[in-house]
Amino acid sequence: MKLVDPRAGLLRAARRLVLVMGAGALGAVVCSTGVYLFVPAPVETTGAGQSGGGSTPRTAPAFTSSIRTLGASERQALELLRRAGRAQNQVDYQGTKLFRSWSRWGEMTTTAFVRNVPGRGVTVIAEDGSTRSATGQRVPQLVSAESHLDLSDETLATLTQAYRVRIVAAERLLGRPVTRVDVLRLSGTVVGRLWVDDATGLAVQRELLDTAGRVIRRSAFTGLSVLGPAASPTPSPSAATVDDCAGGLTADELAELASEGWDLPGRQLAGLTQVCARTVGTGVDRSIQLSYSDGLFALSLFAQRGRLDEAVPGGFKRRQVGDTAVYLRCGLYRELSWAGSGMVYTLVTDAPDATVTTVVESLPTVAADTGVLARMSKGIRRVGSWVDPFH
């Protein structure tokens, strides 16, 4: 009987295995190289309603100069609006204020006691008696400083590009003489109304309307006590900024975010122009805030990477906006969260429902390509990134 050395068999089997696996791996490497070279990086398909040109290079946020020539009456109305913007920083006042908001998804009415000290900030005592500073923290006393609430020339330029303003009439509110300023679409329909106190310049009442002429938002003093006169000479309006966009992101930084897979809209969103792009929070809580305005309405879109927690946040309800399932809360703002393509978006706005729907339907701007070739390409690049120290 012939004896067979088991080690020899094992060695032979091992040799064959190495040969076979080597041949297969070689084939896979050849095919992968082919895919890597000839299949473009995972192609994203443009979603319906893309509004911002998500894949286009972004430029630094900037207002567009008005090209419309303003008449004398309109300039006078703009000056009243500018004065209303400055008054918050100059007038010491307190009072009760009514806030109302309507939308197709619900409405909210609330009142609050408001105390404003120029240079120190505004403190709100809500219905439940809790005291909050402008940062939203429950505090026993004023701690926050308000600033940058002026209406700059740029803001007004944006406003007059989309709207016309006019002084309508002199009226009385809360026993005080006020001037009513209307904001109209270029078509002539009223979209906003402000009642500016003649003595202090405070906007004692504001209303925003939708395209159907319905009031969708109102804030009005129900009681007002002016505790101190207007402060000293006001700074030049053009020197003031419209917002507090500290730490704003540059165009290069936004482009880098886009290359990292952040699906963000561009400079235009639902007809509004980007006025601020900045980072909020750090680490896993990092969000990108993109704020847009047309000078009258404003919206802020907050984008995060990840998927939306299935637990509905307190105060929110599941709703369907267009084809998108959202978590929605109808506070004084329309507040919505929804997810798509690895992004979670949260919208905070006072804009009409139609604008909200447009924004929700336009994001995400891309849909992930789940084809086999795209997945192969992505996988090959991922493996490549493991061995490429510069990737």
Add this chain to the structure above:
Amino acid sequence: MTAPRRDPHLGELASAFADDALDLTTRDRVLVHLAHCAECRAEVDGHRQVKARLAKLEPPSCPSSLLDRLRALPETTPADRVTPALTPPPVRLEASFRSVAPAGRSTGGRRPVAAVAPGRRRPAGRRTAGSRPGGRRLRRRVVATAVGGVAAFALSLGTVVVLGGEEQPSTVNPPVLTYIQEHGAVTGGVAGGDREASVVDVADPHE
């Protein structure tokens, strides 16, 4: 340096010649050899006589069970490999008949009959090239390698495709109250905006 050429004998080619199983080239060479080799002529005659006598015999009866067992035997057995040749090959045939091969075999083959190792020697014309154990083993190896290669290839591609799948993103819970504050901070200066509203909204007891 070559050995002096000596006249070889036909050996088992005599049997193949008697069976008329040689190709034309080999047959011609054998005929040339027979023309001056009485010994081989006698051997060929002997083969022919045996063949003629065998042809006249009645076929032996064979039990069907034996036939079944014979059919069941593998074509190559271990004994087949280790059994030494009973008749050693003609030593010098290799030199003269290197290209000699029985009819039906390629003369350009890499293993002519005379070059077959003693332990593996088989009568000429018994098996076709495709039925050789070595060829079968080679074919089996090729098939196994191909199958293994395809499997390894599929495994590699599958791994890449799986790796190319969407990463399971982390769950996020948007800090909406913070967002409202940030919105108010940035857009409070807009004509339709109201800085206080963002504070009041956050203070909503429904939060």
